[in-house]
Amino acid sequence: MQTSFKKKPKAPKRNPGARNLTELKHGESGIIERLDLPEEDSRRLMELGFLPGHVVTPGHSAPGGDPRVFRVDGSEVALRRETALKLILR
Amino acid sequence: MGDCHGCAAATIARPPVQSRRHIVAIVGPPNSGKSTLFNRLTGLRQKVANFPGVTVEHRMGRVKLEAGREIYVVDLPGVYSLSPRTEDERVTHDVLCGTMKELPRPDAVLLILDSTNLSRHLILAAPVLSLGLPTLVILNMADDLERRGGDIDSAELAMQLGSPVALVSAAKGSGVDKVFQFLSGTTLGAAAKPPLTELPVIQDIPKCRAWAASVGTKTNYQAPAPPLWTRRLDALFLHPIAGPAVFLLVVIAVFQTIFKGARPIMDAVQTAIQSSGLWFGSMLPDSALRSLVVDGIWSGVGSVVVFLPQILLLFLFIGILEDSGYLARAALIADRTMARFGLQGKSFIPLLSAYACAVPAIMATRTIENKRDRIATILIAPFMTCSARLPVYILIIAAFIPEKPLLGVFFGTRAAALLGLYVLGFLAAILTARLLKSTVLRTSRSSFMLEMPPYRWPTVRSLGLRLVDRSRVFLRRAGTVILAVAVVIWVLAHLPLSGGKTPPIEHSLAGMIGHTAESAIAPLGFNWKIGIGLITSLAAREVIVGTLGTIYGMEGTSQSVGLQQALRQDLTPGGAAALLVFFAFAMQCMSTIAVVRRETAGWRWPAVQFAYMTVLAYACAFLTNRVVSIWF
Numbered sequence: 001m002q003t004s005f006k007k008k009p010k011a012p013k014r015n016p017g018a019r020n021l022t023e024l025k026h027g028e029s030g031i032i033e034r035l036d037l038p039e040e041d042s043r044r045l046m047e048l049g050f051l052p053g054h055v056v057t058p059g060h061s062a063p064g065g066d067p068r069v070f071r072v073d074g075s076e077v078a079l080r081r082e083t084a085l086k087l088i089l090r
Numbered sequence: 091m092g093d094c095h096g097c098a099a100a101t102i103a104r105p106p107v108q109s110r111r112h113i114v115a116i117v118g119p120p121n122s123g124k125s126t127l128f129n130r131l132t133g134l135r136q137k138v139a140n141f142p143g144v145t146v147e148h149r150m151g152r153v154k155l156e157a158g159r160e161i162y163v164v165d166l167p168g169v170y171s172l173s174p175r176t177e178d179e180r181v182t183h184d185v186l187c188g189t190m191k192e193l194p195r196p197d198a199v200l201l202i203l204d205s206t207n208l209s210r211h212l213i214l215a216a217p218v219l220s221l222g223l224p225t226l227v228i229l230n231m232a233d234d235l236e237r238r239g240g241d242i243d244s245a246e247l248a249m250q251l252g253s254p255v256a257l258v259s260a261a262k263g264s265g266v267d268k269v270f271q272f273l274s275g276t277t278l279g280a281a282a283k284p285p286l287t288e289l290p291v292i293q294d295i296p297k298c299r300a301w302a303a304s305v306g307t308k309t310n311y312q313a314p315a316p317p318l319w320t321r322r323l324d325a326l327f328l329h330p331i332a333g334p335a336v337f338l339l340v341v342i343a344v345f346q347t348i349f350k351g352a353r354p355i356m357d358a359v360q361t362a363i364q365s366s367g368l369w370f371g372s373m374l375p376d377s378a379l380r381s382l383v384v385d386g387i388w389s390g391v392g393s394v395v396v397f398l399p400q401i402l403l404l405f406l407f408i409g410i411l412e413d414s415g416y417l418a419r420a421a422l423i424a425d426r427t428m429a430r431f432g433l434q435g436k437s438f439i440p441l442l443s444a445y446a447c448a449v450p451a452i453m454a455t456r457t458i459e460n461k462r463d464r465i466a467t468i469l470i471a472p473f474m475t476c477s478a479r480l481p482v483y484i485l486i487i488a489a490f491i492p493e494k495p496l497l498g499v500f501f502g503t504r505a506a507a508l509l510g511l512y513v514l515g516f517l518a519a520i521l522t523a524r525l526l527k528s529t530v531l532r533t534s535r536s537s538f539m540l541e542m543p544p545y546r547w548p549t550v551r552s553l554g555l556r557l558v559d560r561s562r563v564f565l566r567r568a569g570t571v572i573l574a575v576a577v578v579i580w581v582l583a584h585l586p587l588s589g590g591k592t593p594p595i596e597h598s599l600a601g602m603i604g605h606t607a608e609s610a611i612a613p614l615g616f617n618w619k620i621g622i623g624l625i626t627s628l629a630a631r632e633v634i635v636g637t638l639g640t641i642y643g644m645e646g647t648s649q650s651v652g653l654q655q656a657l658r659q660d661l662t663p664g665g666a667a668a669l670l671v672f673f674a675f676a677m678q679c680m681s682t683i684a685v686v687r688r689e690t691a692g693w694r695w696p697a698v699q700f701a702y703m704t705v706l707a708y709a710c711a712f713l714t715n716r717v718v719s720i721w722f
Contacts, residue, residue, distance in 0.1 A: 038534065040175060040537075041534060041537060043173075043175070043295065044170075044537075044539060045539065046295040046296070046299075047170035047171055047213070047295060048170070048210075048539060048541065049210050051295065051296055051299055052296065059324070060324050060325070060328035060329075060333075061328070061422075062328070062333075062422050062423045062425060062426055063330055063333065063334050063423065063426075064426060066425075066426055067422055067425050067426075067435075067538065067540070069324075069328070069422070069542055073209065073210050074206075074207045074209060074210055074313055075207055075210065075541055075542075076541070076542040077539055077540065077541050077542065078418075078422050078425075078538075078539070078540040078541075078542060079538070079539060080425070080429070080535060080538050082535050083535075083538070083539070
């Protein structure tokens with residue numbers, strides 16, 4: 001794991017291969033790499049199961065696709081699109 | 091940041107006094123069934139209280155044990171961790187560490203975790219066990235775990251954690267006897283054993299989660315299969331087309347029930363209050379005292395009790411929606427629309443209920459966990475056109491707006507005016523929400539995270555307890571303030587006595603205030619008679635209709651042609667339009683003020699809200715009077 005990568009506040013160049021949660025297709029799973037969110041929000045997400053290394057699967061959504069339910073660590077949690085964009089997959 | 095190292099030492103120093111009351115705290119993550127267990131243990135022997143200065147509510151209940159002994163149980167807010175970042179977590183942390191002023195440090199802890207989601211819920215066990223208090227680890231929803239093919243070695247888990255473990259189904263009541271056994275032991279002064287596994291650093295969530303996983307492996311924890319029925323129901327309720335259709339049906343059902351369905355019951359209650367008041371009055375000699383009792387206290391209390399059917403129906407609905415798990419889905423569907431105004435999905439149902447009455451709506455904001463979103467919803471709810479505004483609107487519209495067809499026979503000028511007033515209230519609400527959420531109540535947009543609980547059958551027991559609880563809270567807490575204000579308004583409208591009799595309203599204190607205030611309200615196009623009505627309508631908005639009836643010596647109803655004519659002669663069109671706008675915006679309702687004070691635990695928010703709404707109402711009424719006076 002690139003732990004040093006996490007420490008930088010904002011990486012100027014985004015890893016072109018890095019995908020986020022919104023890019024997962026229906027029924028496709030991904031593994032969380034890191035959370036690009038402020039301390040408080042990422043703590044709450046981690047308490048809900050969005051931890052690096054955990055498998056996430058997108059589920060149903062509200063009409064229009066936002067917010068969407070994600071299955072992670074035995075629970076189902078709905079996130080808005082702007083939150084899901086910040087959860088980077090491996 | 092405060093962790094619990096400091097308070098662990100305090101436990102050892104605690105003197106072993108036997109005669110004092112014993113307190114046990116219930117701690118657990120949201121959706122773990124804390125409240126269900128609390129209700130199971132205490133039944134009706136419970137009350138709701140607020141800690142000073144915080145909006146977080148806790149419930150305290152007595153549990154009867156054998157041999158006439160009893161123990162107090164406190165239900166703390168649902169938390170995932172004890173790091174005191176949110177108000178909920180701070181309250182839980184402070185109570186468990188004994189730093190909460192109102193409450194001595196608990197003698198023991200009931201840690202309740204969802205056994206179907208144990209690997210994640212065990213994270214909370216680390217900080218709770220490190221407190222060193224005697225703890226019973228309750229694995230709730232054990233029936234669900236078994237049915238869905240999950241398993242755990244609870245004896246091994248007890249070994250690992252150094253605390254007794256009970257497999258319980260709080261909803262069905264199985265295994266609750268073990269909780270009672272533990273509570274009996276607590277009164278005898280049981281001590282905590284150190285856990286077998288070393289506890290992780292409690293501030294580090296990934297480490298806590300890894301620890302939970304290792305405990306899960308050691309205790310052969312088998313996570314249950316996904317809840318089949320929840321998946322099936324979500325395929326319907328979150329279907330792109332069927333989902334919104336079901337949502338709309340639910341919304342219409344809620345709206346119809348509280349708006350129309352509650353009507354006959356409310357009318358019956360009102361009639362019962364009036365006739366009992368008359369009967370009661372006939373027992374007393376004709377005096378000012380009789381007027382105080384009948385017109386002041388009796389109808390003051392009546393104006394509160396009359397909301398009860400609406401509150402009970404709304405909470406029955408919300409109870410079913412919340413306990414079944416649908417409320418989270420409804421919030422999900424409504425979120426996009428609400429987000430446009432800076433709010434979130436959970437604000438939707440309370441704001442919808444506010445069209446019937448702001449009082450139950452404000453009480454319904456409890457389902458919003460985010461404190462800022464909750465306050466914002468409370469602050470805008472009274473802008474929604476509640477049913478108490480209707481009699482006022484109907485009277486003024488009937489008096490001043492001639493009926494002309496606009497779109498066929500069904501939609502005329504009067505209906506358009508009424509619709510316009512509904513739109514006006516709605517616009518004020520969303521603009522205020524925007525204003526609040528971009529300034530004092532700002533939250534990050536990514537703070538919306540909504541856990542979807544599995545669907546469950548709501549139990550009659552839990553619904554019933556909820557209704558009893560809400561009625562008590564409303565009648566006792568809000569009732570005392572409303573009663574006091576009702577007496578004050580009676581005093582204003584009926585004193586000073588002239589020759590032992592109450593004076594005509596124009597010579598009362600309210601009349602004097604109305605006369606004195608005339609210069610202040612004249613720019614709005616209001617005379618002193620309207621001024622008196624503004625004072626009496628603080629009891630409830632529709633009271634102004636009756637007051638104006640009294641002043642003009644006409645029948646005090648919206649349909650009264652005499653009253654409409656009297657108003658037409660006495661009020662300019664500008665003044666009438668201004669009165670409508672004033673009622674659309676002003677917080678002319680003491681019940682709402684009382685309930686906001688209760689729900690926000692202080693006078694700060696109701697004061698801000700009252701000032702804001704009054705200033706807005708005054709300014710807009712002034713503008714309306716000016717603009718309308720140009721044309722008419």
